[in-house]
Amino acid sequence: MNSQIQQLYHIAQKPKRRIIGLMSGTSLDGLDVALCRISDSGPDTFVTLERFSTVPYGDELKADIRTIFAKTEIEFEQLCLLNPYIGRLHGQMILNCLRSWSIEPQEVDIVASHGQTVYHAPKSQHRRDKFPNATLQIGDGDHVAAVTGIITLSDFRQKHVAHGGEGAPLAVYGDYFMFSKKGENRLLLNMGGIANFTYLPADEDANRVFTTDTGPGNTILDAYARKLLNKPYDEDGKLAAQGQINAELLSALKTNPFFEAPFPKTTGPEVFNTAYVEEAQSRSQTTDLSGADLMATLVQFSADTIVDAIKRVMQEGEIYQVYMSGGGMHNPVLTEALQKMLPNCVFGRTDDLGISGDAKEAVLFAVLANESLAGGKTSFGDRQGVPNVTMGKVSFPM
Numbered sequence: 001m002n003s004q005i006q007q008l009y010h011i012a013q014k015p016k017r018r019i020i021g022l023m024s025g026t027s028l029d030g031l032d033v034a035l036c037r038i039s040d041s042g043p044d045t046f047v048t049l050e051r052f053s054t055v056p057y058g059d060e061l062k063a064d065i066r067t068i069f070a071k072t073e074i075e076f077e078q079l080c081l082l083n084p085y086i087g088r089l090h091g092q093m094i095l096n097c098l099r100s101w102s103i104e105p106q107e108v109d110i111v112a113s114h115g116q117t118v119y120h121a122p123k124s125q126h127r128r129d130k131f132p133n134a135t136l137q138i139g140d141g142d143h144v145a146a147v148t149g150i151i152t153l154s155d156f157r158q159k160h161v162a163h164g165g166e167g168a169p170l171a172v173y174g175d176y177f178m179f180s181k182k183g184e185n186r187l188l189l190n191m192g193g194i195a196n197f198t199y200l201p202a203d204e205d206a207n208r209v210f211t212t213d214t215g216p217g218n219t220i221l222d223a224y225a226r227k228l229l230n231k232p233y234d235e236d237g238k239l240a241a242q243g244q245i246n247a248e249l250l251s252a253l254k255t256n257p258f259f260e261a262p263f264p265k266t267t268g269p270e271v272f273n274t275a276y277v278e279e280a281q282s283r284s285q286t287t288d289l290s291g292a293d294l295m296a297t298l299v300q301f302s303a304d305t306i307v308d309a310i311k312r313v314m315q316e317g318e319i320y321q322v323y324m325s326g327g328g329m330h331n332p333v334l335t336e337a338l339q340k341m342l343p344n345c346v347f348g349r350t351d352d353l354g355i356s357g358d359a360k361e362a363v364l365f366a367v368l369a370n371e372s373l374a375g376g377k378t379s380f381g382d383r384q385g386v387p388n389v390t391m392g393k394v395s396f397p398m
């Protein structure tokens with residue numbers, strides 16, 4: 001037997017594994033690196049987040065990724081070059097983190113690498129009958145494995161697509177194992193570039209849990225922060241807090257079939273971008289809004305669409321615990337709007353459950369890798385969008 005397969009077999013049998021989860025999301029702010037200690041699998045999964053760091057992306061890297069990010073037309077050579085380049089960079093970023101934590105690469109069992117989503121195209125979006133749901137993440141796992149010397153699992157989304165899913169959201173698989181609690185209705189609300197939530201009913205029924213995108217989180221806010229403030233984001237929602245919500249624009253922004261579509265569903269910056277806002281502005285004759293009013297309206301757009309989606313799962317008289325994660329939880333204008341509109345929800349952060357809200361998505365990929373290696377026994381029922389699959393492709397260092 002190849003010694004690397006033997007090593008993988010050994011790792012899969014260990015009572016505890018040390019797995020580095022990586023996530024680089026739609027905000028392009030940086031690479032989240034989460035060093036996790038994970039024991040057991042399935043509903044018995046127990047995760048300790050040992051270390052966490054966000055390695056910021058420099059302006060040049062952001063610009064390089066933006067040449068192809070969420071665009072229908074790109075230079076093919078650029079995509080081809082970025083695939084190994086990002087894989088190697090992510091590998092180097094892992095090594096730098098490990099050095100700063102005084103941990104040797106040999107002390108880590110597995111890297112679980114999400115890669116960089118460059119295009120996401122569910123059928124509902126591309127509308128071309130003969131093609132399936134599709135999504136593309138780059139930063140090939142072979143390069144991560146070669147640079148770090150650590151066995152790497154990557155490209156988690158294709159198996160989901162292969163079984164009829166949209167390739168996202170995958171959070172349901174990790175959230176159910178890590179955060180569900182008998183007797184408590186929980187909603188795990190992640191506000192990254194795109195917002196999504198996982199519904200974990202009090203009966204812990206795996207056949208009912210799901211995660212769905214709700215629409216924009218920060219992606220449009222960030223695009224306008226770059227335009228209006230020349231900054232990556234509107235820190236603490238300061239600009240938005242100075243503006244007034246424009247009802248006509250808000251209503252035009254909310255007119256899109258995505259919001260009425262059934263759960264679970266996904267979207268991305270391919271749909272929710274500045275062109276989307278400009279079209280809504282021209283339709284609602286609000287092209288002359290001040291920057292502050294525009295920002296206030298865009299925050300309310302994110303908040304309203306999150307709340308409308310959450311209300312669809314809420315039952316009258318029930319109390320729901322909302323645990324927030326993702327960068328949007330740091331925007332007080334957004335979180336205050338949510339709390340005001342959801343009086344039957346008690347708000348906290350996943351930090352209250354032992355996992356930092358900034359690290360949660362990176363931890364998810366560590367849990368998905370753990371499940372592929374040591375689990376795979378839980379059935380989520382026979383449902384569209386939550387297939388019973390194990391995810392991630394194996395890359396050996398040599």
Ligand SMILES: Nc1ncnc2c1ncn2[C@@H]1O[C@H](COP(=O)(O)OP(=O)(O)OP(=O)(O)O)[C@@H](O)[C@H]1O
Pocket residue numbers: 023024025026027028029190191192193194195218221222232233234235236237325326327328330331332361
């Ligand atoms: N203090 C703050 N005030 C306002 N917004 C903030 C603050 N801190 C972070 N953010 C927002 O959070 C974003 C980063 O969020 P996060 O890292 O969760 O996104 P992501 O992982 O790239 O997205 P996704 O989950 O869609 O893949 C920033 O771009 C910014 O919009």
Ligand SMILES: CC(=O)N[C@H]1[C@@H]2OC[C@@H](O2)[C@@H](O)[C@@H]1O[C@H](C)C(=O)O
Pocket residue numbers: 025026117120135167168169170171172192193194195196211213266267268361364
């Ligand atoms: C295609 C893609 O990369 N989607 C991301 C993105 O970021 C948030 C939201 O859109 C979510 O659907 C997904 O990531 C999380 C980790 C998920 O799959 O659950």
